[in-house]
Amino acid sequence: MHGAEAISPIMKDALVILGAAGIVIPLFARFRVTPIIGFILIGLLVGPYGLGRMVIEHEWLSYVTITDQERLEPFAEFGIILLLFAIGLELSFKRLWQLRRLVFGLGALELLVIGSLMAAILSMMGQYWTGALALGLALAFSSTALVLPISGTNTPVGRAALSMLLFEDIMIVPVIFLLGALAPFAQEEGAVSLMDTLWQGLLVVFVMMVAGRLLLPRLFAQAARTKSPELFLAASLLVVIGASLATAFVGLSPIVGALIAGLLIAETEYHTEVEGIMEPFKGLALGIFLITVGMSIDLATIWNNLWLILGAVVGVLTLKAVVTGVLLRLMGARRSTATETGILMASPSETTLIVLAAATNALLIQPGTAQFWQIVTAIGLTITPLLALLGRHVAGRVEPAPSLEEMDGDSGTPRVIIVGFGRVGRLVAQMLDMHGKAYVGVDADADLIERARREGYYAIYGNAMRSDALDRLGIDNAPAVILTMDEHVLAQRLVKKLRAARPDMPIIARARDSFHAAELYKSGASTAVPETLESSLQLSEAALVDLGVAMGPVIASIHEKRDEFREQIREEGALESKPKLRTSTAES
Structure with a gap:
C-alpha cells in the first residue's frame, strides 16, 4: 500500500483536526471572532460535501479531508x-x-x-x-x-x-x-x-x-x-x-x-x-x-x-x-x-x-x-x-441604558471619578455606593459602559485623557480620582494631567507592582496600590488567621506592613524624581 491508503484513517483525521485547530484558533482570536464559526467552516471545507467530493479526481486531497463523518x-x-x-x-x-x-x-x-x-x-x-x-x-x-x-x-x-x-x-x-x-x-x-x-x-x-x-x-x-x-x-x-x-x-x-x-x-x-x-x-x-x-x-x-x-x-x-x-x-x-x-x-x-x-x-x-x-x-x-x-x-x-439624569437627578453632586470601569472599577463603585459616596465611572469601551448603565451603575463613555472629558466629569470639584485601568504608560500620563489640574486632589491609582507604583508616585499619585503587594498581604492575613492568630493583631500588623511598604515606595519615587548631580573629570 502506498499513498493515503498506507496511513491510518484515524491518524489522518487527527492530523486534519489538529491542523485546523492550529489555524482557526489563532486566526480568529487575532480578529476577536469566536473560533466557533471557524471550526464549522473548516468542517464544511474539508468534509464530504466540501473538498471531500473531489478526492476521486484528486487523490492528494485525501490527506487534508475527512470523508467519513461517523469516525x-x-x-x-x-x-x-x-x-x-x-x-x-x-x-x-x-x-x-x-x-x-x-x-x-x-x-x-x-x-x-x-x-x-x-x-x-x-x-x-x-x-x-x-x-x-x-x-x-x-x-x-x-x-x-x-x-x-x-x-x-x-x-x-x-x-x-x-x-x-x-x-x-x-x-x-x-x-x-x-x-x-x-x-x-x-x-x-x-x-x-x-x-x-x-x-x-x-x-x-x-x-x-x-x-x-x-x-x-x-x-x-x-x-x-x-x-x-x-x-x-x-x-x-x-x-x-x-x-x-x-x-x-x-x-x-x-x-x-x-x-x-x-x-x-x-x-x-x-x-x-x-x-x-x-x-x-x-x-x-x-x-x-x-x-x-x-x-x-x-x-x-x-x-x-x-x-x-x-x-x-x-x-x-x-x-x-x-x-x-x-x-x-x-x-x-x-x-x-x-x-x-x-x-x-x-x-x-x-x-x-x-x-x-x-x-x-x-x-x-x-x-x-x-x-x-x-x-x-x-x-x-x-x-x-x-x-x-x-x-x-x-x-x-429595547431597553436603552438610562441617562445619568434618570439614574440620579442631582447632577451637581461632587462625585469620586473612577477611570476604567471593568471588573476592578465596578467593585470600587459598589464599595463607594455601599458607604454612601457618590461616584461617576468613565471608560472608552462603549459596550462596557452601556451594559454597566443597564445594570444600574452611574457611568459615562469618554476618554479621560481629553480635557473636555475631565470637565464633563466634574474634575474641578471631584473629591478624588481612582484609576483602575491596567495600561502602564497611560496611567502615568493621566496622573500627571490630573495633578496639574488639581494639585490638592487625592489620586488613588492601581499599580502592577512596586516599580510601577514608584513611577505613579513620581508622577503625582497620592496613593498607588501594587497588585502584587496587596495579594501578598491578603495571603499573609489568611494564613495567620488559619494558624490561629487573633484577627485584631493580624489586621493591625497588615496595616503596619502596608504603610511601611507604601512609605518605602514613595521614597523610591521621590529619589528617582530628584535631579542627579552631573560631575566631570575637568570639574574635579
Whole structure:
C-alpha cells in the first residue's frame, strides 16, 4: 500500500483536526471572532460535501479531508461530555438549588411551549401529528455546547440560559423514550422501559452522589500528594468517564453523569486544579464536534432548496426567540435580559440532531425530512455567535441604558471619578455606593459602559485623557480620582494631567507592582496600590488567621506592613524624581 491508503484513517483525521485547530484558533482570536464559526467552516471545507467530493479526481486531497463523518462522532460526543463536566465544575449543589424555580419552571415551560407550537405549525403544514411532535420537540432544544461558552453562567443572561439548558439536558432521555413509544411498531413495553430507566437512573445518581462525597476528596488528595500532573489528569478522566458510563448503562444520557461528576468535584478543594487540567481537552473536543456540524452541511442541497431552508431557519429562530423572551418577561426578567436571552437561545441544538436520528429510527419522520431539518439545525448552530451579537444590540435598543439624569437627578453632586470601569472599577463603585459616596465611572469601551448603565451603575463613555472629558466629569470639584485601568504608560500620563489640574486632589491609582507604583508616585499619585503587594498581604492575613492568630493583631500588623511598604515606595519615587548631580573629570 502506498499513498493515503498506507496511513491510518484515524491518524489522518487527527492530523486534519489538529491542523485546523492550529489555524482557526489563532486566526480568529487575532480578529476577536469566536473560533466557533471557524471550526464549522473548516468542517464544511474539508468534509464530504466540501473538498471531500473531489478526492476521486484528486487523490492528494485525501490527506487534508475527512470523508467519513461517523469516525469523528465518538470524539464529538466526548467533547460534549467534557463540556458538561466543565459546567458542573463551575456550579455547586447550592447554586443548583437556588436555580430550581428557573430550571423546573422556566425550563419546563420553554421546552413544552415551543415544542407544542412547533408541532402545531408543522401539523397544519401537512406533517402527521406524531412526526410533527417529534420535530417540534427536537427543534425546541438549544445548544448547551455553544450558548454557555458565549453567555457564561454568572450574568443574568447566563443564569437564565443555564436554567433552561439544564432542564433540556435532563429531558433528553424522556423525549427519546417518548418517540420510541409513539413509533408505529411500539408496544406496551415502551412505558415499562421508561419507568425502569427512571428508577434505575435515580438509584445510580444517588449512589454516585454518596460515593462521590466520600471517595473523591480522598482520590484527589492522593493524586495531589504525588505532585504528578499525569496522575491528576488520569484521576479526572477516570471520574468523568466512569460517571458517564454509569448513567449510560441504565439508559440515561452520559452527559447527565458528566454533569453530576463535575458538581461533585466542585464541592472539593481540588476543583480549580481539575478545571485547569481539563480545559485544553474540552476546547479541542468541542472543536471536533463543531467540525462534524460543518461536515453535515451540503451546500448543493442548500442551493437547490435555498428559500425553503432560509424560511425554515428564520421561522424557527423567530418563534423560539419570541416565546423564550415572553416567558422570561412573565418570570420577572428585565426587558434587555429577556430579549438578549431569547435571541441567543433561538437556534436549534446538537441535541436536535440526536432527537432527529431517534425520530427517524422510530419511523416517525422520513429520512429526507430528517436531512432537511439537520441542515436547518447546522445553519442555526453556525450563526449562534452572530445571534449573540444581535441579541446584545437589540437588547440595547429595547431597553436603552438610562441617562445619568434618570439614574440620579442631582447632577451637581461632587462625585469620586473612577477611570476604567471593568471588573476592578465596578467593585470600587459598589464599595463607594455601599458607604454612601457618590461616584461617576468613565471608560472608552462603549459596550462596557452601556451594559454597566443597564445594570444600574452611574457611568459615562469618554476618554479621560481629553480635557473636555475631565470637565464633563466634574474634575474641578471631584473629591478624588481612582484609576483602575491596567495600561502602564497611560496611567502615568493621566496622573500627571490630573495633578496639574488639581494639585490638592487625592489620586488613588492601581499599580502592577512596586516599580510601577514608584513611577505613579513620581508622577503625582497620592496613593498607588501594587497588585502584587496587596495579594501578598491578603495571603499573609489568611494564613495567620488559619494558624490561629487573633484577627485584631493580624489586621493591625497588615496595616503596619502596608504603610511601611507604601512609605518605602514613595521614597523610591521621590529619589528617582530628584535631579542627579552631573560631575566631570575637568570639574574635579
